[in-house]
Amino acid sequence: MPMEPPPRPSSSLFDVYLRLRPSKAGDRFLTVEDGEASHPTHITIKPPTDDKRKRAVERFAFTQVFEEEARQKELFKGIGVIPMIEGVLGAPGHHGRDGLLATLGVTGSGKSHTILGTKSQRGLTQMALDVLFQSTGEQLVQSFYGAPAFTSLAAADVSEAHIFTATAFLDSLYGDNQSEARFSRAQTPMADAWHSILQATFSTRASAAIHSIRPVNGALQSITRGVSNTGLPEKKDCSSFITNGGSRSNKIPRPSALPQSPSVHDIDLPIDETAEYAIVISMYEVYNDRIFDLLTGSATKSKHPNLKRRALLFKSTEQSPDRKVVAGLTKIICGSFEEALMVLETGLMERKVAGTGSNAVSSRSHGFFCVEVKKRDMQRKGPWSSSTLTIVDLAGSERARNAKTAGETLAEAGKINESLMYLGQCMQMQSDHQAGSRNVVPFRQCKLTELLFSNSFPSSNRTTHHHHPQKSIMVVTADPKGDFNATSQILRYSALAREVTVPRIPSTTSTHILATGPSKSTGTSSGRTTPSAIVEEMDAANAEIARLTAEVEIFALRLVEETARRKAAEASWRAAEDYMQDLEQEIRDECFADMESAVAAERRRWQSALDNEQDSQAQHLDSKIDVVIKATKAQMRDEIKVYEDPDPALRDRVDELERVNEVLMARLEAKEREGQLRSSSPVKKMRVLKAKKWEDPESGMGIGLED
Numbered sequence: 161m162p163m164e165p166p167p168r169p170s171s172s173l174f175d176v177y178l179r180l181r182p183s184k185a186g187d188r189f190l191t192v193e194d195g196e197a198s199h200p201t202h203i204t205i206k207p208p209t210d211d212k213r214k215r216a217v218e219r220f221a222f223t224q225v226f227e228e229e230a231r232q233k234e235l236f237k238g239i240g241v242i243p244m245i246e247g248v249l250g251a252p253g254h255h256g257r258d259g260l261l262a263t264l265g266v267t268g269s270g271k272s273h274t275i276l277g278t279k280s281q282r283g284l285t286q287m288a289l290d291v292l293f294q295s296t297g298e299q300l301v302q303s304f305y306g307a308p309a310f311t312s313l314a315a316a317d318v319s320e321a322h323i324f325t326a327t328a329f330l331d332s333l334y335g336d337n338q339s340e341a342r343f344s345r346a347q348t349p350m351a352d353a354w355h356s357i358l359q360a361t362f363s364t365r366a367s368a369a370i371h372s373i374r375p376v377n378g379a380l381q382s383i384t385r386g387v388s389n390t391g392l393p394e395k396k397d398c399s400s401f402i403t404n405g406g407s408r409s410n411k412i413p414r415p416s417a418l419p420q421s422p423s424v425h426d427i428d429l430p431i432d433e434t435a436e437y438a439i440v441i442s443m444y445e446v447y448n449d450r451i452f453d454l455l456t457g458s459a460t461k462s463k464h465p466n467l468k469r470r471a472l473l474f475k476s477t478e479q480s481p482d483r484k485v486v487a488g489l490t491k492i493i494c495g496s497f498e499e500a501l502m503v504l505e506t507g508l509m510e511r512k513v514a515g516t517g518s519n520a521v522s523s524r525s526h527g528f529f530c531v532e533v534k535k536r537d538m539q540r541k542g543p544w545s546s547s548t549l550t551i552v553d554l555a556g557s558e559r560a561r562n563a564k565t566a567g568e569t570l571a572e573a574g575k576i577n578e579s580l581m582y583l584g585q586c587m588q589m590q591s592d593h594q595a596g597s598r599n600v601v602p603f604r605q606c607k608l609t610e611l612l613f614s615n616s617f618p619s620s621n622r623t624t625h626h627h628h629p630q631k632s633i634m635v636v637t638a639d640p641k642g643d644f645n646a647t648s649q650i651l652r653y654s655a656l657a658r659e660v661t662v663p664r665i666p667s668t669t670s671t672h673i674l675a676t677g678p679s680k681s682t683g684t685s686s687g688r689t690t691p692s693a694i695v696e697e698m699d700a701a702n703a704e705i706a707r708l709t710a711e712v713e714i715f716a717l718r719l720v721e722e723t724a725r726r727k728a729a730e731a732s733w734r735a736a737e738d739y740m741q742d743l744e745q746e747i748r749d750e751c752f753a754d755m756e757s758a759v760a761a762e763r764r765r766w767q768s769a770l771d772n773e774q775d776s777q778a779q780h781l782d783s784k785i786d787v788v789i790k791a792t793k794a795q796m797r798d799e800i801k802v803y804e805d806p807d808p809a810l811r812d813r814v815d816e817l818e819r820v821n822e823v824l825m826a827r828l829e830a831k832e833r834e835g836q837l838r839s840s841s842p843v844k845k846m847r848v849l850k851a852k853k854w855e856d857p858e859s860g861m862g863i864g865l866e867d
């Protein structure tokens with residue numbers, strides 16, 4: 161049954177284009193069919209002649225097939241990027257519509273070549289950027305420090321992003337050292353602090369805005385110097401970034417050294433004359449099912465660019481409750497095509513690239529390059545509306561056994577294959593959709609499909625500006641002489657339609673008939689022996705063989721898919737284990753750090769308590785010593801008598817008084833004796849009186865009886 165030419169229904173999630181790359185050696189297994197349409201839409205793949213599994217010939221349909229000789233510009237125009245950009249810019253007075261452009265293919269099939277270009281040819285990304293800047297031209301807001309639109313653009317962002325002007329961003333990475341302080345990683349907690357520093361810089365620099373373009377020139381000069389010193393490796397003809405990828409040089413090429421062709425000056429898009437535009441760029445990668453910012457500057461600033469990268473979340477935010485966004489990205493407001501190119505090269509440099517056996521510069525992650533086009537009324541300066549052109553360079557699918565990979569890279573390959581398998585399932589659903597199936601596209605199975613598909617469906621929330629689902633274009637790249645298994649698998653996933661042709665069974669009938677002949681009258685299962693009966697039986701047998709072969713073929717396909725799924729599951733299990741180990745280590749480190757800081761805090765508390773205690777004891781002791789000293793001093797004062805020589809006159813007087821005292825005492829005694837005598841005999845009395853007379857020295861005259 162002939163396959164219908166692939167329709168382009170508006171309900172289709174993706175338009176799928178196939179681009180074939182020129183290949184050097186090997187047997188060609190892929191044939192492009194000459195169709196009735198103006199351009200080819202169908203291809204056929206034939207298994208290699210030595211294929212032991214005797215697989216079927218398969219036929220695939222795409223929106224359009226571009227053959228080896230197709231140039232970059234032809235592709236750019238042919239796959240509908242221009243209407244997509246027009247949609248992103250939005251019709252006058254209307255919001256824009258999101259666009260998604262992705263490349264899918266086996267490793268080395270030309271995805272990066274197509275999307276990012278080569279050293280001499282621009283890719284779809286550069287051409288799309290050029291068209292955007294060229295179209296918005298004079299209506300683009302300025303992007304230097306203090307530009308009036310900066311604050312409103314930062315306020316309009318719903319994704320908790322860290323927004324910088326290209327001037328500040330590039331200056332911090334490539335300009336003078338002092339300016340480094342103006343930029344920091346988006347996902348570190350310090351980023352907020354840096355952000356406020358930047359904003360402070362922004363406000364304080366407002367008056368000097370017109371001069372602030374200088375740092376970019378400085379940056380450009382330093383880049384120019386860096387490039388002229390280093391030079392570009394000549395080994396492979398691919399993006400300047402990619403050639404640098406292996407060596408991790410932290411210099412990016414100067415814009416003028418980047419390819420200028422193909423030119424897009426002939427492309428003129430209608431623009432909303434009443435609107436002003438801003439172009440904001442962000443970049444991230446999905447690596448091992450986790451999202452990492454690519455504009456942290458770590459590739460250019462840090463010696464260990466991959467150390468402690470923090471994954472970002474794809475989630476609803478406070479300002480975007482009904483639509484998931486990658487939260488916390490670094491976003492750069494670009495004022496010119498050159499600035500955008502430098503930001504792109506900076507992000508590409510940061511993207512993880514690891515060499516594998518399949519392709520020395522193979523992309524190990526899915527790279528996302530997002531160009532947000534913001535638009536508002538030029539006069540009224542109302543709110544900004546926003547639509548995004550997302551360009552995705554998907555990691556190459558590969559078979560682990562083909563890629564001479566090991567350890568971490570093998571786990572990466574598993575994760576890549578797994579995410580591509582989910583992508584394949586979603587794309588398969590899309591072709592089933594077209595065939596009338598009402599199955600839901602299972603896009604929530606991994607980060608990649610979530611990021612690619614979640615904006616592909618109309619929003620149920622009427623308050624959101626995103627009524628239109630995004631327009632998506634997929635470019636599938638293939639090498640017609642490359643790996644048959646890997647390529648056929650990708651084609652099966654991505655084609656808009658597929659038809660399996662059972663290989664023709666060699667006509668054994670006639671040979672059999674000739675060999676056996678009627679005379680041998682070989683009996684058949686039905687017992688009929690006429691030649692026509694035998695031919696009929698043989699035809700029936702052949703039909704049965706064909707049916708069984710087709711079945712076997714289907715089972716073989718299922719087996720291949722199941723094996724891939726099992727391998728992907730195993731790889732994902734290993735990656736999960738690794739992740740768990742990392743997480744455990746991280747938690748241990750965090751706990752240890754917490755514990756250490758708690759112990760240190762406790763130690764400080766105890767030390768200060770001990771110090772206080774010692775202080776108060778010392779004070780107490782001091783006061784006691786004071787008391788003792790005072791008491792001792794007092795005591796000593798009491799005990800020590802000062803003997804002074806008495807006044808000689810006074811001493812004489814004292815002596816005199818003592819003598820008088822003695823005299824008086826003697827008189828007193830005498831009087832007493834006299835009193836006693838009066839009461840005794842007259843002889844005794846006489847004796848006393850006589851004695852007395854002689855004892856009184858004072859009177860000078862004796863007291864005698866005659867007195």
Ligand SMILES: Nc1ncnc2c1ncn2[C@@H]1O[C@H](COP(=O)(O)OP(=O)(O)OP(=O)(O)O)[C@@H](O)[C@H]1O
Pocket residue numbers: 180181182228265266267268269270271272273274278396397398519521522523554555556557637
């Ligand atoms: N259409 C083409 N014309 C000329 N050369 C091409 C074309 N497509 C690819 N190549 C060349 O093939 C090589 C591999 O291509 P590329 O790096 O783009 O592959 P890839 O699919 O991006 O691989 P990976 O997935 O590993 O990143 C490059 O040297 C590239 O220049």
